[in-house]
Amino acid sequence: MSPLIPAYSPLLLLSFAVFSANASNWLYLAKLSSVGSISEEETCDKLKGLIQRQVQICKRNVEVMDSVRRGAQLAIEECQYQFRNRRWNCSTLDTLPVFGKVVSQGTREAAFVYALSSASVAFAVTRACSSGELEKCGCDRTVHGVSPEGFQWSGCSDNIAYGVAFSQSFVDVRERSKGASSSRALMNLHNNEAGRKAILNNMRVECKCHGVSGSCEVKTCWKAMPPFRKVGNVLKEKFDGATEVEQKKVGSTKVLVPKNAQFKPHTDEDLVYLDSSPDFCEHDLKNGVLGTAGRQCNKTSKAIDGCELMCCGRGFHTEEVEVVERCSCKFHWCCFVKCKQCRKLVEMHTCR
Structure with missing residues (x-):
């Protein structure tokens, strides 16, 4: 047997x-x-x-x-x-x-x-x-x-x-x-x-x-x-x-x-x-993949964060957005730093 x-x-x-x-x-x-x-x-x-x-x-x-x-x-x-x-x-x-x-x-x-x-x-x-x-x-x-x-x-x-x-x-x-x-x-x-x-x-x-x-x-x-x-x-x-x-x-x-x-x-x-x-x-819920549409990318980079690779060849949108940054910071005695708020326009790129 x-x-x-x-x-x-x-x-x-x-x-x-x-x-x-x-x-x-x-x-x-x-x-x-x-x-x-x-x-x-x-x-x-x-x-x-x-x-x-x-x-x-x-x-x-x-x-x-x-x-x-x-x-x-x-x-x-x-x-x-x-x-x-x-x-x-x-x-x-x-x-x-x-x-x-x-x-x-x-x-x-x-x-x-x-x-x-x-x-x-x-x-x-x-x-x-x-x-x-x-x-x-x-x-x-x-x-x-x-x-x-x-x-x-x-x-x-x-x-x-x-x-x-x-x-x-x-x-x-x-x-x-x-x-x-x-x-x-x-x-x-x-x-x-x-x-x-x-x-x-x-x-x-x-x-x-x-x-x-x-x-x-x-x-x-x-x-x-x-x-x-x-x-x-x-x-x-x-x-x-x-x-x-x-x-x-x-x-x-x-x-x-x-x-x-x-x-x-x-x-x-x-x-x-x-x-x-x-x-x-691509967005694929079955496999838990959210895709890269809408992700921010770097237009000048050739690495994985660059728009060509991040967006998988689909292209990307470019828009101007206003950002607020601290600027003209000065040290005051004693003891704190005081800064102004500066606004500037920057280009933001997002995957299609």
């Missing part, structure tokens, strides 16, 4: 795919300004976008959840900054997922969003630890003594280990659930970790000098996270050089390998994606 092979229904297989594709639904926390502080366990059940295991994590770590929400807001803000001049500019919706169906596909845009959002949770939670907001964590006490360079470790080193561990448990929980071993789940997990490494690999040493008249007779130093803008810049570079991958079985393990065998294998710090991106030119 041949061994029994479990037959998964198309509906069940689809549920696995949707399960992993919508793993960023927790970003909806950024939209919940009306909830106020997340300080009671009962609030966790009302938070839209969380799966049951995330609700359980919320109840066990209620004091951390305001930091998670700040992380979600930080991710959206940084995404919109990094993609401000691209056809897809991280526009958000008031529905799930907040970035629309763009992140439900295995594109490089989805890779960037997953990496950035996992990094933002690690960053926000670590910052809350260092500022004394959380009882469960504080400064990193493993950093102490005298460094090989001769300075004294002191001050409050950022407890990045705690922030990363919380990000792994909260953000990765969907993919690590039973049955979620699809290529998309592997893609998400890889990019989540790449996002956290963008912080870990860019930790820096900050120091303060002590001595007479500011001399540096004694120097105390601590480890600090990079500014989140630096993390965003690093991940944007990784986005530009992301690797298209496919799933392959090596022994009994499923792994992601470059789709083009001539490409060198990606590292843990690189972003990976499965599907080609749409061109984002």
Whole structure:
């Protein structure tokens, strides 16, 4: 008798795919300004976008959840900054997922969003630890003594280990659930970790000098996270050089390998994606694409923010608009700056 092979229904297989594709639904926390502080366990059940295991994590770590929400807001803000001049500019919706169906596909845009959002949770939670907001964590006490360079470790080193561990448990929980071993789940997990490494690999040493008249007779130093803008810049570079991958079985393990065998294998710090991106030119609600009609463009630029590329060859409108700027600013003793308001006409170009 041949061994029994479990037959998964198309509906069940689809549920696995949707399960992993919508793993960023927790970003909806950024939209919940009306909830106020997340300080009671009962609030966790009302938070839209969380799966049951995330609700359980919320109840066990209620004091951390305001930091998670700040992380979600930080991710959206940084995404919109990094993609401000691209056809897809991280526009958000008031529905799930907040970035629309763009992140439900295995594109490089989805890779960037997953990496950035996992990094933002690690960053926000670590910052809350260092500022004394959380009882469960504080400064990193493993950093102490005298460094090989001769300075004294002191001050409050950022407890990045705690922030990363919380990000792994909260953000990765969907993919690590039973049955979620699809290529998309592997893609998400890889990019989540790449996002956290963008912080870990860019930790820096900050120091303060002590001595007479500011001399540096004694120097105390601590480890600090990079500014989140630096993390965003690093991940944007990784986005530009992301690797298209496919799933392959090596022994009994499923792994992601470059789709083009001539490409060198990606590292843990690189972003990976499965599907080609749409061109984002036309309004396509089915795929969550808003299109570029009405977007402002740069008439003189040859880059993606230029009118030719941004408008996808459809042409653009030009109009003169009046802008108000501060001008003729003067410093008055003591101590304020007074400016006039100047009006001028400028040309504004928008895609047809």
